[in-house]
Amino acid sequence: MTRIQANLILLLTAAIWGAAFVSQNLAMKSMGPLWFVGIRFMIGFLVVLPFALREDRKSAKPLSLKTGLTFGLCGVALLAGAVTQQIGMLTTTVTNASFLTGLYVIIVPVLSVLILRKLPHWVIWPAAALALTGIFYLSGGELSRLVVGDFWIILCALCFGMQVLLVGIFVSGSDRPLGLSAIQFLVTGAGALVVAAFVEPITWEGLKEAAPHILYSGVVSSGIAYTLQVVGQRWTTAPQAAIFLASESLFGAFFGALFLHERIPPLGYFGCALIFIAMLLVEFVPEFTKKRGVVR
Template identity: 30%
Template sequence: MKSIVLTQRRADWLLAVLAMIWGSSYLWMKISLTGVPPFFLIFLRFGIAFVLVAGLCRSRLRQTTKRLLKGSALLGLLLFAVFACLLQGMETTNASTAGFLVSTTVVFVPLLQALLQQQRPSRTLMGCCFLTLTGIAMLTLQEQLSWNTGALLCIASAVCYALQILETDREIRLTNALLLGIWQLAFAAGYGLLASLCFETPAFPATGLQWGSVLGLAVLCSAFGFVLQPVAQAHTTPTHTGLIFSLEPVFSALFAFLFLQEWLSLQGWLGAALVLTSVLLAARRAA
């Protein structure tokens, strides 16, 4: 089967689809956490995803190298850290504040890239970053921001997410992007299981709804999402990736409206418009 050839425009569209899928993950995580502890949820989510994808790509796994496993181990650790911080932070922080703080990834990506790689982003992209951040604030921040342990953990999640994007950009230039995406799932699951055995009592989903949510996280958000992320990211830039992923809260608000009958305020709709405008502007400038 021939490989899919991606232009930057197609890669950006694929990343936008991933942002839409991940926008639905907040609902599924909330349902799953009613019966499954956080670290064990990470294990189930990424473990099921790895088994599924590995089964579909058995022949390609033979091309795995020690160098690739080393890079995957680091990406898996960052992926585990993203969700470990997020799930723990959401226990003491309201959803709107957590969504705003985690979405600051869009700002951390170019800032960390400038710091670690000495690559100063263009003024246009920096302007889009801050325009996006303003839109996210209007979309999700409905209450006064409170700085507590949960808020700090959500910021840590955003930093880990930004580091994961940057490290993915580095690793895909050195090894196979598809295999990198597959093996990072295995390592994230392993870290989740280890943390669960050390810090909590593992528990499987108790209802069909919980199992459905876990499978949604595993199949769509993880097996499809985190495997294709490095494939798409190989054809675009880290800053661009961070900008497109900022569409997540927009899609999250849409799913909340469709399935929970939650209406956006005028402020929320204006924020969503700002996010969409800034992402489209960045895509047009990069085309």
């Protein structure tokens, strides 16, 4: 797979996640965040499991304990990000949540420097700044007064940034992208359900009301999209992946306007253009400089 194809897969992933903001928002009207996250990712696990088992049978050697634990570590980061995001969406707006979640576009390259001691391609920094500015303008150029939920979303961005970085580390050179997806879904779903059983009430009526949103989030947003993320990140870098995945705010605004009748402000279209420019920079500048022999 080429890097361009991988980045297009990540763009599709972002579109699916953007639509999921609508489902996540509507589901919170009838059930708690932990139950939602737990059921959602257990469904995602069941969707991916048959393909992961087939992948395992075709593998040259059995899954080692060390590899399984590293895949589980991705699940811990995903669990932390998914839960903090859902908790934050209880009290903040979809617009604020979309913008603040997009902070991981800056967090990933910073974590890459701090943890991997590896500088990304120079274009990542201006592209990340452009994408973050675009997300800000997409929200209308201002955030409402910060509430507790906003701080949960900021924490969620840090957790998702770590998850993107860990997936990039552990899937690189691996022949088990589906195995990684299945294990991280199992860790996320089981972890959320165990805690939910002790701290959150749930009713059959609420579960039925949220069922369509759970199914979309579980089958499409989790089972399909997170697997696409893992597959795409095998062929691109984590900082580049973060740029493309951050476009979920653009798609979130679009689907919010389509299904929740939220209006994109005029300044938002300028934000969309900035995000698109950031993705083009990340896609073409590395190839151009490589062909010209420019040192990174």
